[in-house]
Amino acid sequence: MDETNLRNLSPLDGRYHDKTKESREIFSEESLINKRLTVELKWLKFFIKNFRKDLVKKSDFKKLDSLLKKLPKNLPLKVKEIEKTTNHDVKAVELALGEKFKQKEFKNLIHIFLTSEDVNSFSYAIMMKEVQNASLNWVQGVISILNKMRTKYADLAMLSKTHGQPASPTTLGKEINVFKTRLEREIKTMKRLQARAKWGGATGNYNVHQLVFKKNWVTMxxxxxxxxxxxxxxxxxxIEPHDFMAEQFNSMQRISNILLDLSRDIWTYISMDYFKLKVLKSEVGSSTMPHKVNPIDFENAEGNLGLSNALFSHLSEKLPVSRLQRDLSDSTVLRSIGSAYGYFELSVNSLLKGLNKLEANRAIIGKELDGKYEILTEAIQTFLRLEGVVEPYEKVKKISRGNAMDKETYLKIIDELIVDKSHKKTLKNLTPQTYVGIAEELAKL
Structure with missing residues (x-):
C-alpha cells in the first residue's frame, strides 16, 4: 500500500485496493470517461457512414479510426480539466474530442442527435456487460472449489442439525453440493440477462432526428x-428505465445471499471443529491470545456481502424510479454501482481464501455421530406405521423425545416394538453412520 491509498476515504480504494482491481478497472472515473469517449466516436463513425459519406475520405476519418483503436492515455485528464469550466461531464467529453479533429465538419458532428443520457446509457450498458462477465467468473471460482469439496467429502457421514439440534444424518459432501447447485442455478439466470440502452434523444422520441432525416430511427x-x-x-x-440493471442487481443479491449462507455455515462448522483451518506461521489470530486461529476470511466475506447486498438493494429499488421524463437523482446513484461490485469482489476473494484453508476434521465429525442412536427413531416409527401399529409416532416419541440413546437402548426398543423379522433385521443393522439415505449420490449430482 502506498501513501496515496492511506488517504482514501473508501476502504475499497485504501485497505482493500489490491483486492478490488477488476471492479475498479470497470467502474473507475477513468473507465467511465473512456467509455463515453468511445460511444461518441462510434456514433460519429456510424453517422458519417450512413449520412455523410462524403466525409469518409477526409483525413480526419482516419483520425477517427485511430482514436477508436486506441484512446490517448491523457484524454480522460483533459476531459476532467474541461469539466471544471463546463460543470457538465458529457459536454466536456464532446469538447475534448473536438480538439482531436482539424476539420470543422467533424467537430460539428460530434454529439449530433445525442442527449447526454444516450451516451451515459450506452456507456453504463457496456460496464454492466463487463461486470456481469466478471461476476460470473468470480462465482465460478467459488463453484470450482465447492465442486472439489463435494466430491472429496461425498461419503463423509455427518450429523445434521435442524434448529441447532441433532437430526437425520447427511454427508458433508452433500451439504456442500447444496450451495454449489444453488449458485449454478443463479448463474444460469444471470447469463440470460441482456444489457439495454436508449438512443432516442432528449425525450426518447427522435424529435430532431426525424425532422432532419426521415428514416426508420428505431431500426437504425x-x-x-x-x-x-x-x-x-x-x-x-x-433515460433508459434501468429495469435491466435492477434485474442484474436482484440476481447479485440472490448470489450474495447464497454466499452469505455458505460463509455462516462454514463458520459454524469451524466452531464445531468439523473443519480445521490451515495455519500460516506469519499470521496472528489475536493480539492477546497466541493460540487463536480465527475464521477471519469467512467473517470478512460475511461483512462485505452485507454491504454489497445493501447497495444492490438500494440500486434495484431506486434506479427504475424517475420523475416524469427524467430527474437527475439516478446520476449520482449510478456512480455507486462500482462500490456494490467492489464489496462483492472483496467478499469472493475472502471466501476463496478461506475455502482453500479448509480441511475436514474426520475424527470429530465421526465422534459426534457415534452413539447418536436417537436419530434413528425416525426409521423405527416408520416401520411401525407399515406394521399397522396404532399411534406409532406417539409411542416412539414417548420413549425418545429429549433423551439421548445408546445402541443398547435402541436395540431394546426394536425388540419391544417391532414385530416383523425383516424389519427388525434392517433396523438392527442400521447405524448413525449408515443412515444417510442417498446423500452420497446427491453429493455427486
Missing part, C-alpha cells in the same frame, strides 16, 4: 447498438 438505433451487443430500449423517456 437497434443496428448501431447491436454492433456492441447491447439491446435497444425502444420506448423510453429521456
Amino acid at each position: 438505433s437497434r443496428k448501431f447498438l447491436k454492433e456492441s451487443e447491447v439491446e435497444l430500449c425502444e420506448v423510453s423517456t429521456q
